[in-house]
Amino acid sequence: MAATRVTPTREVRALRIVQAKDYPLYVFMLRASEILDFADISRVSRDEAGKLIGYQRPQVRKHIQEIVEYLDSDVPIFPNPIIMALSPDVVFRSTRGGNRHPDDGISDTGRLTIPLPEEGKAKPAWIVDGQQRALALSRAQRKDFPVPITAFIADTVNLQRDQFVRINNTRPLPRGLVTELLPEVDSPLPARLAIRQAPSKLCDVLNTDKSSPFLGMIKRASMSGNKPTNAVVTDTGIVEMIQESLTSPSGCLYPYRDIGRGETDFDSIIKALIIYWSAVRDTFPDAWGKSPEKSRLMHGAGIRAMGRLMDRILGTVDPLREDSPERIREHLALVVPYCRWTAGTWNDIGYRWNEIENGSRYFQELSNYLIRTYQSTRRELM
Known part of the structure; x- marks a missing residue:
C-alpha cells in the first residue's frame, strides 16, 4: 500500500x-x-x-x-x-x-x-x-x-x-499637507521628498518671520477652517519657487548649497528671499497682499514667474550687500510698465490678467515674457 x-x-x-x-x-x-x-x-x-x-x-x-x-x-x-x-x-x-x-x-x-x-x-x-x-x-x-x-x-x-x-481607490494625502509635514520629519526621507524638505522649512520661516513680506500670508493645510484673512498665497507655489532656485545650477539660491559637504547656508538664503520679495512688495504695492482672484502676483503662477526673475536679478545683485534693497527695486522697475497683475492684457503673450492659471504653459509663458522684457529693457539702458 x-x-x-x-x-x-x-x-x-x-x-x-x-x-x-x-x-x-x-x-x-x-x-x-x-x-x-x-x-x-x-x-x-x-x-x-x-x-x-x-x-x-x-x-x-x-x-x-x-x-x-x-x-x-x-x-x-x-x-x-x-x-x-x-x-x-x-x-x-x-x-x-x-x-x-x-x-x-x-x-x-x-x-x-x-x-x-x-x-x-x-x-x-x-x-x-x-x-x-x-x-x-x-x-x-x-x-x-x-x-x-x-x-x-x-x-x-x-x-x-x-x-x-x-x-487602492482611496484618495492620496493632499500635496499641501505632505509639504507642510515634511519639515517635522526627522527620519531619513526618500530623495524625492528630501529635496522638498528644505524649501518647506524655508516656507515656514517666510510665513512666521516678522521681517518677512509674507508674514502670515501663506496658506498651509493646517490652517483649514481657521485661516487668517491675509493668508492668500499657497504654500505649494512658494515651495516650488524656492525648490527650483535651490536645485537648478542657474538658480540664485544654488550657490548657497555646499553639495560636497551636504551643507546649506539657510541664514543667507532667508536674507536673500526676504530682501528680494520685500522689494517685490514695494514695487507692486497695489497687487501685493490681495487674493489670487484679485491679483495674479499672489497666484502660484505669478510667484513662480517672479521667482524665475529673482534668479536673473540676484545673479546680478548681491542680496547681502547693504545697498541691495535699493538696487533690486531699480531692476524690478524695468518690468513694472509691462506687468498686468490686476487689470489689462499682457503684451506679446495676449492673456488678460485673470486668464493666467497654474498650468505649466501659463507659468512658462509668463516667466519667459518677464525675463525677456527685463533683459531687453536692461540692454536698451546700457
Missing part, C-alpha cells in the same frame, strides 16, 4: 476577525524573507484573447529602492500591512482557552495553517496590496524583519481584483 503524501505546511499565530460571514480576516506576521515564498504578485496584463488578467500596476523601481533604503536605515518602522488573498486550502483553528476574553463573535486567536508551495505549483497567496513593499522587503538587508500581514480567503481572480480596486 502506497504511503499517503503529506503536503508541507507552515503554521503561524493569527487573529481572526469576522467582518463578513463568509470572508473573515486573518492578521499575522511573516519575516521579510518569507513573503514572496508564500505569495505571488499578479500584474496587469492581457491573455492571448486580449482579456485583462491580473490586477497589479507595474513595478516602480525608484519607489521600491526608496523603501529598501528606509528599511536598511537605523530605525525603520513598518506599520502598514501587506494585504493578501489566501487559497481556500488554508485552515484556521481557534486556540482553546487561549483567549483572555469570552468569544464575542467578532474576533478570536488561533493558528493558521498554510500549505507551502510545491515546485511547479501555484503559491497559496496573492498580494492584493503592497506589491512594491513586498519586493522592497525581499531586497532589504534585514531578512528577519517582522512584517504585518492582513489576509482573506479568495479563490477567484475576480474577488482579488475587486478587493484590489476597492483598497
Whole structure:
C-alpha cells in the first residue's frame, strides 16, 4: 500500500476577525524573507484573447529602492500591512482557552495553517496590496524583519481584483499637507521628498518671520477652517519657487548649497528671499497682499514667474550687500510698465490678467515674457 503524501505546511499565530460571514480576516506576521515564498504578485496584463488578467500596476523601481533604503536605515518602522488573498486550502483553528476574553463573535486567536508551495505549483497567496513593499522587503538587508500581514480567503481572480480596486481607490494625502509635514520629519526621507524638505522649512520661516513680506500670508493645510484673512498665497507655489532656485545650477539660491559637504547656508538664503520679495512688495504695492482672484502676483503662477526673475536679478545683485534693497527695486522697475497683475492684457503673450492659471504653459509663458522684457529693457539702458 502506497504511503499517503503529506503536503508541507507552515503554521503561524493569527487573529481572526469576522467582518463578513463568509470572508473573515486573518492578521499575522511573516519575516521579510518569507513573503514572496508564500505569495505571488499578479500584474496587469492581457491573455492571448486580449482579456485583462491580473490586477497589479507595474513595478516602480525608484519607489521600491526608496523603501529598501528606509528599511536598511537605523530605525525603520513598518506599520502598514501587506494585504493578501489566501487559497481556500488554508485552515484556521481557534486556540482553546487561549483567549483572555469570552468569544464575542467578532474576533478570536488561533493558528493558521498554510500549505507551502510545491515546485511547479501555484503559491497559496496573492498580494492584493503592497506589491512594491513586498519586493522592497525581499531586497532589504534585514531578512528577519517582522512584517504585518492582513489576509482573506479568495479563490477567484475576480474577488482579488475587486478587493484590489476597492483598497487602492482611496484618495492620496493632499500635496499641501505632505509639504507642510515634511519639515517635522526627522527620519531619513526618500530623495524625492528630501529635496522638498528644505524649501518647506524655508516656507515656514517666510510665513512666521516678522521681517518677512509674507508674514502670515501663506496658506498651509493646517490652517483649514481657521485661516487668517491675509493668508492668500499657497504654500505649494512658494515651495516650488524656492525648490527650483535651490536645485537648478542657474538658480540664485544654488550657490548657497555646499553639495560636497551636504551643507546649506539657510541664514543667507532667508536674507536673500526676504530682501528680494520685500522689494517685490514695494514695487507692486497695489497687487501685493490681495487674493489670487484679485491679483495674479499672489497666484502660484505669478510667484513662480517672479521667482524665475529673482534668479536673473540676484545673479546680478548681491542680496547681502547693504545697498541691495535699493538696487533690486531699480531692476524690478524695468518690468513694472509691462506687468498686468490686476487689470489689462499682457503684451506679446495676449492673456488678460485673470486668464493666467497654474498650468505649466501659463507659468512658462509668463516667466519667459518677464525675463525677456527685463533683459531687453536692461540692454536698451546700457
